[in-house]
Amino acid sequence: MMNDNMATDVSVKKDFIEQLKKRAAELLFDALIAGLDNGSLSFEDSKKSARKIEMHIDQLESPEELLVFLRSLDQKYPSFRSVFIKFKAEETLLEDKIKLESVQQRLKNLTANYAG
Amino acid sequence: MPVNFSAAAETAPQQQQPKAVERVAAVIRPDAVIPNSLIELQKAQGEAKDLKQYKAEHGNPRDGLSQAGKTESPPLSPTEQKQLERVNPKIAKEVSDFDVVSSVRAEMAATKKTEAEVLATRGVPLPAEFKAMADGVADRLIAMKYVRELIPNFDKITKPNVRRAVIDALFVSNDLVREKYLVKVRTIVSEAAKLSVDPEVAQKEKATTGGKAAEALKQKTVDRIQKRLGNIGDKNDKLITPDEVEKLFEGDRTPTEAADTLFGKLLAEKNIDPVNYRTHRDNQSRITELNGQLKSAKGEEKGKIENQIKVLTEQNKQINITTDNEVQISKVREQVYGHEDELHQRVGGVMADLQKLHDQQQHIETASSETTLSPDQQQDQGALQVEKERLGRELQKALVDSIESTVVEQYDELSEINGQKFLADAEKQKKQGQVELAKDAEHINKVMVEDGSHLENGKRVYNFKKLKEKLTYIVDHGKDDGGSRSMLHDVLTRDGRTITVFDKSGSEVTLHQKADGKLYREDDSVYTVDVQVKNVGSEGYTSKTVDASTDTISLGSLVGESKQLLDHINSQRDVYLHQLRLDYQLATSSLHIWNLGQAREMSFTNDQRAKLVQEFGIEDVKEVQKEAKRIANWKQMLEDRGVDSIEGFSGTALLMLLSLLGVKKKED
Numbered sequence: 001m002m003n004d005n006m007a008t009d010v011s012v013k014k015d016f017i018e019q020l021k022k023r024a025a026e027l028l029f030d031a032l033i034a035g036l037d038n039g040s041l042s043f044e045d046s047k048k049s050a051r052k053i054e055m056h057i058d059q060l061e062s063p064e065e066l067l068v069f070l071r072s073l074d075q076k077y078p079s080f081r082s083v084f085i086k087f088k089a090e091e092t093l094l095e096d097k098i099k100l101e102s103v104q105q106r107l108k109n110l111t112a113n114y115a116g
Numbered sequence: 117m118p119v120n121f122s123a124a125a126e127t128a129p130q131q132q133q134p135k136a137v138e139r140v141a142a143v144i145r146p147d148a149v150i151p152n153s154l155i156e157l158q159k160a161q162g163e164a165k166d167l168k169q170y171k172a173e174h175g176n177p178r179d180g181l182s183q184a185g186k187t188e189s190p191p192l193s194p195t196e197q198k199q200l201e202r203v204n205p206k207i208a209k210e211v212s213d214f215d216v217v218s219s220v221r222a223e224m225a226a227t228k229k230t231e232a233e234v235l236a237t238r239g240v241p242l243p244a245e246f247k248a249m250a251d252g253v254a255d256r257l258i259a260m261k262y263v264r265e266l267i268p269n270f271d272k273i274t275k276p277n278v279r280r281a282v283i284d285a286l287f288v289s290n291d292l293v294r295e296k297y298l299v300k301v302r303t304i305v306s307e308a309a310k311l312s313v314d315p316e317v318a319q320k321e322k323a324t325t326g327g328k329a330a331e332a333l334k335q336k337t338v339d340r341i342q343k344r345l346g347n348i349g350d351k352n353d354k355l356i357t358p359d360e361v362e363k364l365f366e367g368d369r370t371p372t373e374a375a376d377t378l379f380g381k382l383l384a385e386k387n388i389d390p391v392n393y394r395t396h397r398d399n400q401s402r403i404t405e406l407n408g409q410l411k412s413a414k415g416e417e418k419g420k421i422e423n424q425i426k427v428l429t430e431q432n433k434q435i436n437i438t439t440d441n442e443v444q445i446s447k448v449r450e451q452v453y454g455h456e457d458e459l460h461q462r463v464g465g466v467m468a469d470l471q472k473l474h475d476q477q478q479h480i481e482t483a484s485s486e487t488t489l490s491p492d493q494q495q496d497q498g499a500l501q502v503e504k505e506r507l508g509r510e511l512q513k514a515l516v517d518s519i520e521s522t523v524v525e526q527y528d529e530l531s532e533i534n535g536q537k538f539l540a541d542a543e544k545q546k547k548q549g550q551v552e553l554a555k556d557a558e559h560i561n562k563v564m565v566e567d568g569s570h571l572e573n574g575k576r577v578y579n580f581k582k583l584k585e586k587l588t589y590i591v592d593h594g595k596d597d598g599g600s601r602s603m604l605h606d607v608l609t610r611d612g613r614t615i616t617v618f619d620k621s622g623s624e625v626t627l628h629q630k631a632d633g634k635l636y637r638e639d640d641s642v643y644t645v646d647v648q649v650k651n652v653g654s655e656g657y658t659s660k661t662v663d664a665s666t667d668t669i670s671l672g673s674l675v676g677e678s679k680q681l682l683d684h685i686n687s688q689r690d691v692y693l694h695q696l697r698l699d700y701q702l703a704t705s706s707l708h709i710w711n712l713g714q715a716r717e718m719s720f721t722n723d724q725r726a727k728l729v730q731e732f733g734i735e736d737v738k739e740v741q742k743e744a745k746r747i748a749n750w751k752q753m754l755e756d757r758g759v760d761s762i763e764g765f766s767g768t769a770l771l772m773l774l775s776l777l778g779v780k781k782k783e784d
Contacts, residue, residue, distance in 0.1 A: 022177070022178075025177040025178050025181060026177040028177070028181065029167075029171070029177040029180045029181050029184070030177075032167070032181070032184055033164050033167050033168055033171070034164075036160040036161065036163050036164035036167070037160070037161055037164040039156075039157045039160060039161075041160065042156055042160060043156065043159045043160045043163050046160065046163060046184055047184070047185055047186075047187055048185075050181045050182075050184035050185035051185035052529065053181050054178070054181045054182055054185055055526075055529055055530075055533070056529075056533055056536075057178070057181075059530075059533045059537075061537070062540060062544070064540035064541070064543045064544045065536060065537055065540040067540070067543070068536045068539045068540040068543065069533075069536050072532070072536060095547075
């Protein structure tokens with residue numbers, strides 16, 4: 001039973017990261033086209049960055065790795081900054097949500113204890 | 117509301133977009149110089165348009181990125197090829213062959229056509245020629261030690277077609293290698309264009325030009341001779357041919373002798389035997405002379421002269437030069453020798469032309485023999501030769517350099533991925549409040565760079581000593597235990613990092629590691645542990661107390677946070693081992709190029725090497741599973757060449773190498 005749960009966890013985690021990678025690839029491809037169009041990304045850099053993205057995305061295994069990669073990509077090719085900001089903002093929102101839920105839960109517990 | 121163009125111009129990134137004034141100028145003035153930035157922008161926007169279209173047609177962003185990363189290197193132009201031939205025709209042919217074969221491969225990848233289909237659309241080279249060309253390109257690469265050493269176990273492949281297929285798949289069909297190579301070749305082409313002309317070649321060309329000019333003049337003279345003689349109206353209406361003119365001078369005849377020969381030839385064409393004519397003419401002169409003598413002759417002498425005149429006259433009668441003949445002979449004589457004008461100058465006739473022809477022929481012969489160089493020219497020629505040899509060496513080196521830089525670039529990319537994995541782990545640990553583990557992850561990343569390879573002032577520096585130590589340790593202890601212990605050792609090199617273990621009495625002891633690798637208690641005394649040592653010469657083990665280190669300590673004795681550290685190490689061990697393997701492969705494949713003197717520092721025995729492959733091989737399987745989809749096309753290429761299996765070859769290692777080299781999957 002325990003093994004089944006673990007396998008399900010791994011599978012869910014894998015699906016999640018695959019979805020994340022798919023979305024990242026989509027946003028990065030759009031950012032690459034936009035960068036070429038507005039002149040912020042040169043033709044040569046578009047080739048190099050596309051190869052880099054392709055190779056890195058294949059190897060990503062966690063949301064943290066994705067964020068570290070996007071940060072490093074932004075440092076080298078600022079045309080992709082919007083993608084990093086988007087994911088970073090989502091991560092912050094998620095963390096805030098988790099913190100809020102945690103605080104709410106603690107408050108709930110305290111209230112329950114007080115009432116009890 | 118009016119648009120504020122100045123404000124818009126100020127906010128536009130100056131380096132990325134051309135100034136508005138330049139863009140407008142380029143449009144309204146046909147002679148305006150279009151700035152590079154504008155050309156770049158147009159190129160980028162063209163690419164953006166193509167990618168948008170690709171996205172609309174295909175939709176999958178992963179494929180779109182793959183499309184965006186593709187490189188296109190136009191083949192060498194005939195002019196570029198000629199410049200390379202000036203450097204060295206043999207090497208130029210080798211460059212051209214690689215260009216042709218790799219461009220066919222690139223077209224196959226881009227259009228998804230087979231080799232036969234691509235060749236059919238090109239027409240040249242023919243399939244059989246192409247096969248010979250492709251084999252030649254692969255054989256030249258196989259001859260390079262560096263290339264052979266890049267492929268694990270390559271020397272175990274014995275079938276030539278398999279060896280060639282592997283090399284073709286890895287390097288010739290690699291668009292990154294082609295791109296880098298052609299960039300280098302084009303740099304050499306531009307240097308070759310600056311090469312001065314070889315004095316010897318120039319001299320020969322000059323001689324040839326001089327000779328050609330003289331030939332042209334000679335031809336004009338021959339034409340004139342033809343025209344002059346054409347009016348004579350020979351029986352077949354046939355002009356004298358240039359060859360016939362040439363023959364007039366056979367046997368080193370002088371122009372006068374040639375004229376005499378021509379005169380005789382023309383007479384013969386009019387059915388007048390030149391020998392008879394000459395005899396007739398000489399007889400006539402003799403008769404005139406004898407008639408003069410006859411006037412003053414007497415007696416027997418007179419009779420003799422009269423007899424001679426009679427004989428000669430009879431002879432001339434038999435020769436029978438008619439009056440008509442006389443008219444024709446007179447015409448021919450004038451055409452050949454001209455006539456005397458009032459000033460007794462010979463005018464008309466081809467005599468003067470024959471004299472010219474003779475002079476021109478001599479000029480041609482002199483010009484073609486003038487190829488001796490002056491001392492200055494010889495010096496220039498020597499310098500030119502040195503420069504050509506240098507460019508030739510650069511050309512030969514360009515291919516192996518392109519392969520090397522492609523490999524290194526990909527290794528660097530994979531190393532960067534590993535580094536990011538450590539940093540991502542650090543971020544994760546921080547979020548979970550594991551400050552020490554976060555610091556450990558960052559520290560490991562730093563150590564891996566220092567103990568592996570890194571760039572210093574653009575030059576790659578290896579820590580061969582550390583790398584060999586770690587690899588040897590893993591060979592001796594296996595990748596699991598060896599990997600964890602090696603990683604624990606690296607973690608403990610962080611300032612202030614300690615671990616806690618249970619000692620024999622069950623008490624917790626905090627230890628730190630010093631530079632000698634030993635573990636010390638808080639009071640700086642060396643911690644000791646009991647280990648089981650195999651008896652020499654007899655069965656069984658004997659317990660022995662030794663100084664503690666990450667090598668001798670029992671990992672099971674770690675306690676509390678240290679146990680958590682060990683779990684964390686075990687979860688990150690694959691990344692650690694992967695990086696070690698990358699450093700090992702890069703260092704060994706680069707030894708003879710960059711660090712020849714240090715080669716011994718990385719030498720392993722055959723047994724050690726076999727164990728390394730065995731230990732890392734397990735990792736390769738995972739890698740291959742991950743990469744298999746991306747590199748499906750090399751299999752197709754092997755199949756196209758009739759290669760169904762690769763004997764004695766570590767397929768996983770090849771697959772990994774293919775992925776390292778950026779060999780992309782065949783897009784369906």
